[in-house]
Amino acid sequence: MADPRVLGIVLAGGAGTRLAPLTADRAKPAVPFGGVYRLVDFALSNMANSGILKICVLTQYKSHSLDRHITTTWRTSTMLGNYVTPVPAQQRLGPHWYTGSADAIFQSMNLINDEDPDLVVVVGADHVYRMDLRQMIAHHIEYGAGATVAALPVARQDAKAFGIVGVGSDGRSIQNFLEKPAEPPPLPDSPDESFASMGIYVFDTKVLTDGLRRDAEDDESRHDIGGSLVPLLVGDGGAQAYDFLTNQVPGQTDRDHGYWRDVGTIDAYFDAHMDLRTVEPMFNLYNSRWPILTHTPALPPAKFVHDNGDRVGRAIDSLVSNGVIVSGGLVRESVLSPGARINSWSLVERSVIMHNTTVGRHAVVRDAILDKNVLVPEGAQVGVDKEYDRARGFVVSPGGITVVGKGQEVPQ
Structure with missing residues (x-):
């Protein structure tokens, strides 16, 4: 297939409850990341850099900031x-919202019908990685697959x-x-x-649409791509795996080759930020x-500013x-992040500080995530005493990261 017509679909409707309170006021793909980005920017950048320039982003949960x-x-x-x-979720097939990722695409079938692509590339919106999707598409075509799933080797115990x-x-062959x-x-x-x-995922359009219809007719299905649609297509014998480690991105380093992070929890989100700020990230x-x-x-x-004692x-x-x-x-x-203000004699250590948050004089912020527009008053502490943080109503992750929600003022 020479120069196939490709439609990109980004699944961005997830609630992201494990990232609460960062998702209390926004969809998970809209959560800020890396100072100036949103999580959805990584999926969209990979598509754009791969030459996929017809892209639909399916939204649902608290989608205003994501849409904007x-x-x-x-x-x-x-x-x-x-x-x-x-x-947005449009209830085209009846008065119900998306029940899973496969159902989201099935309810949005008009997007595929209108564009009439040869291939549909489907990605999630909440992972941090670089990937040249053209190489996965070439693999899909070379082996005559109806569906191709990107896969990453991980230790069996994980x-x-x-x-x-x-x-x-x-x-x-899956x-x-x-x-x-x-x-x-x-x-x-590699037995370990x-x-x-x-x-x-990469799908031939007809394989995808036929599979979605069959899945929709199954009342026992969870209507997810991974849990429902792909196993159905595996049963048809036309599903292939694509090894992500074979993907080569221009400008990559030895350290970030094969980098892919699911940042669906507070600790994973925080650790991914700590990945970014090292000398050799x-x-x-x-x-x-x-x-x-x-x-x-x-x-x-x-x-x-200031250099005095x-x-x-x-x-x-x-x-x-x-x-x-x-x-x-x-x-x-x-x-x-942009607009943050760190005032005199304060200490911010191993933390993620989001847009327009202010840390007052003599305050200490350690092992913490402060969402947008948070105020840490003069002399206050966040993340220093985890039990005190819990007593004040802040979320403390299993890994010991304190999270202060959007717009809150930290009590003394």
Whole structure:
């Protein structure tokens, strides 16, 4: 198939309850990440950099900020027929919302019918990674697959937390697809590893639409792509796995080759941020050959002021966004989003500080995530005493990360 017509679908309707309170006022794909991005920007950047420029983003849960971000940021050339458009749940097939990821696409079948693509690429909106989807499409075409699932080798002892792709002796023909199995099937050439599904799929259009109709008619189905649709297609014998580690992205480093993170929990989200701010990051945001695209607000450069005794404005091993002012405070191993203000004699350490949050004088923030517009008053502490944080009503993750929700003022 030469130059197939490709439609991209981004599944962005998830509630993201495990990321609460960051998802109390927004959809999971709209959660800020890495200072200036939203989680959805990674999926959309991979599609755009791969030349997939007709993209529908299926939304549902608390979608306003996500819709606004997409419509104001992701604008392409309409003259060339390109678009990135948010598509809310429309109840086209009756008075019910999406019941799963497969049902979301089935209820939005008009998008596929209108575009009439040869292939449909479906990705989730809440993972951090780089991927040249053209290479996966080429693999899909080469082996004549009806459906191709991107998979990442993981240690078998860790595989119980994933959807697992069991493959035949050729290493790519899918024999079974198992959700969080107690005994994950090993890879043919690596018995200590299993293939974990990444939630990235390529479908022949007819295979997808026929499969979605059959799944919709099954009252026992959960109507998910991984849990329902892919096992159905595996039974037809036309499903293939694509090894993500074979994917080569321009400008990648040895450290971030094969990097993929599911940031669906507070601890995973925090750890992914800590990946970013090291000297040699696990995920390199500075790859200009495969940029992560977004809109950055019109704010002035970051500013560091005061150098008088113990009143020195500085940031070490940290990412600092535009509009930030570090005024006589110390920032270590942290990520600061646009407009954050760190005042004199304060300490911010191993933390994620989101947009327009203020840390007052002599305050301490450690091992914490502060959402947008949070106020930490003078002398207050966050993340220092976890029991005290819980007593004040803050979420503390199993890994010991304190989270302060959007717009809150930290009590003294």
